[in-house]
Amino acid sequence: MPSRLALAAPAFPENFLWGASTSALQIEGALREDGRGVSIWDDFGRRSGGIADGSTPAEACDHYHRWPEDIALMREAGFSAYRFSIAWPRVLPDGDGEVNDKGLDFYDRLVDGLLDAGIRPMPCLYHWDLPQALQERGGWMNRDIAGWFSDYAAIVAGRLGDRVTDWFTLNEPSTVAIFGHAYADHAPGLHRGRDGVLAALHHQNLAQGAALRALRAAGSHFRLGTVLTLQPVNPVTDSEADRSAAIRWDALWNRASLDGVMRGRVPDVLAEDMAAWVRPGDLEAIRFPLDRLGLNYYSPLSIQYQPGRLYDAGFGPSGNPRMTAMGWPVDPKGLTSILAELRDLYGNPEVLICENGAAYDDRPDGAGRVDDVERISFLRDHLEVVAAAVGAGCNVKGYLVWSLLDNWEWQCGFSRRFGLVYVDYSTQRRSPKASFDWYRKVIKRGL
Numbered sequence: 453m454p455s456r457l458a459l460a461a462p463a464f465p466e467n468f469l470w471g472a473s474t475s476a477l478q479i480e481g482a483l484r485e486d487g488r489g490v491s492i493w494d495d496f497g498r499r500s501g502g503i504a505d506g507s508t509p510a511e512a513c514d515h516y517h518r519w520p521e522d523i524a525l526m527r528e529a530g531f532s533a534y535r536f537s538i539a540w541p542r543v544l545p546d547g548d549g550e551v552n553d554k555g556l557d558f559y560d561r562l563v564d565g566l567l568d569a570g571i572r573p574m575p576c577l578y579h580w581d582l583p584q585a586l587q588e589r590g591g592w593m594n595r596d597i598a599g600w601f602s603d604y605a606a607i608v609a610g611r612l613g614d615r616v617t618d619w620f621t622l623n624e625p626s627t628v629a630i631f632g633h634a635y636a637d638h639a640p641g642l643h644r645g646r647d648g649v650l651a652a653l654h655h656q657n658l659a660q661g662a663a664l665r666a667l668r669a670a671g672s673h674f675r676l677g678t679v680l681t682l683q684p685v686n687p688v689t690d691s692e693a694d695r696s697a698a699i700r701w702d703a704l705w706n707r708a709s710l711d712g713v714m715r716g717r718v719p720d721v722l723a724e725d726m727a728a729w730v731r732p733g734d735l736e737a738i739r740f741p742l743d744r745l746g747l748n749y750y751s752p753l754s755i756q757y758q759p760g761r762l763y764d765a766g767f768g769p770s771g772n773p774r775m776t777a778m779g780w781p782v783d784p785k786g787l788t789s790i791l792a793e794l795r796d797l798y799g800n801p802e803v804l805i806c807e808n809g810a811a812y813d814d815r816p817d818g819a820g821r822v823d824d825v826e827r828i829s830f831l832r833d834h835l836e837v838v839a840a841a842v843g844a845g846c847n848v849k850g851y852l853v854w855s856l857l858d859n860w861e862w863q864c865g866f867s868r869r870f871g872l873v874y875v876d877y878s879t880q881r882r883s884p885k886a887s888f889d890w891y892r893k894v895i896k897r898g899l
């Protein structure tokens with residue numbers, strides 16, 4: 453007879469961290485309250501006309517006022533960790549100079565509330581809401597931003613560092629660089645091509661290195677990380693043109709950030725162009741021994757040769773019929789290969805999965821329930837991969853779902869729902885979806 457053990461569901465280590473992630477701009481609202489300055493995303497939609505439903509993040513989920521209710525939801529789900537972001541313009545309305553204590557007070561209350569609920573706060577210092585005043589000085593294209601960002605990091609650590617030990621610096625620098633500085637569908641909405649992307653990548657790397665050192669100086673016991681979105685990049689065909697386009701895209705999307713912080717290196721295919729931005733000593737300043745790597749995983753990418761696009765590379769069909777409402781293919785094996793690569797080629801760093809999740813067309817039934825079976829399958833399939841990777845020696849220490857709440861999904865506005873909790877934006881009523889109950893059970897009893 454087979455032993456019961458052999459049939460046991462995939463297991464997660466003790467002390468595995470469970471929770472979810474959010475970001476300030478996507479949930480807080482209250483953009484004009486308590487002295488917050490303007491961010492590049494506040495009015496981006498109106499300026500660019502590029503937000504799918506014409507909405508703004510002015511109210512979002514009103515988390516700025518409803519955070520106690522949101523912490524109660526996390527507690528109910530049994531979270532042990534929560535990653536949120538700190539809005540730079542709440543802390544420094546002009547990006548540097550005068551500190552706005554009222555902005556810091558909000559995060560003070562939030563951190564205390566989380567600790568009271570037994571949930572570990574894991575703030576990320578930059579999730580895309582750059583102070584507009586800094587954009588006017590060049591933003592991520594100005595090398596001085598390394599100093600602006602590390603000063604901001606030191607201020608936040610000075611205020612919260614007596615209670616917060618886990619810190620992340622940037623969220624997805626490659627998304628910021630490419631979507632914000634070349635494709636223009638993210639703020640600041642620039643069409644600056646290669647120069648824009650490489651400058652923004654390099655200056656984010658520099659800023660991250662400077663901020664990590666400032667945080668280390670503020671707390672030798674801090675656990676420091678940064679958050680990258682890593683996607684296996686597959687050429688659409690086997691042609692030489694598609695394969696070399698995929699190598700260039702992999703360098704831009706994954707390696708410029710990953711090899712920067714982990715190895716102090718610029719990927720070969722970018723080295724010549726990047727040389728315009730790199731000064732002596734920069735690569736040493738970028739490399740940093742992280743305590744953990746934050747990993748966001750959504751899907752693999754299919755890339756093909758498209759002359760005229762950024763680095764003559766563009767998105768092609770994945771051929772995968774299983775897709776989320778974002779049009780992203782569902783492919784948990786991509787996560788397997790990223791985790792194996794971090795183990796085999798990058799020294800098996802400690803990894804916290806900081807985002808994984810899916811948007812679906814959720815609609816409450818007559819009783820107000822959302823039976824989001826597709827999200828449950830998505831999460832289950834990815835968690836099985838995580839459990840298997842841990843069994844295969846990958847150093848994954850936790851898993852955070854994107855996202856706790858439905859929220860303001862950047863250029864998609866409110867039209868895409870990623871939450872474990874449904875939000876009715878006319879009343880701000882929160883209703884846990886079926887996936888919320890499912891996740892609560894997984895946290896308690898395993899898969």
Ligand code: PNW
Binds near residue numbers: 623
């Ligand atoms: C991440 N892509 O963004 C962000 O960190 C979140 O704020 C966001 O809500 C979430 O994923 C869902 O979109 C991404 O095009 C944006 O590959 C774009 C891409 C990936 C992640």
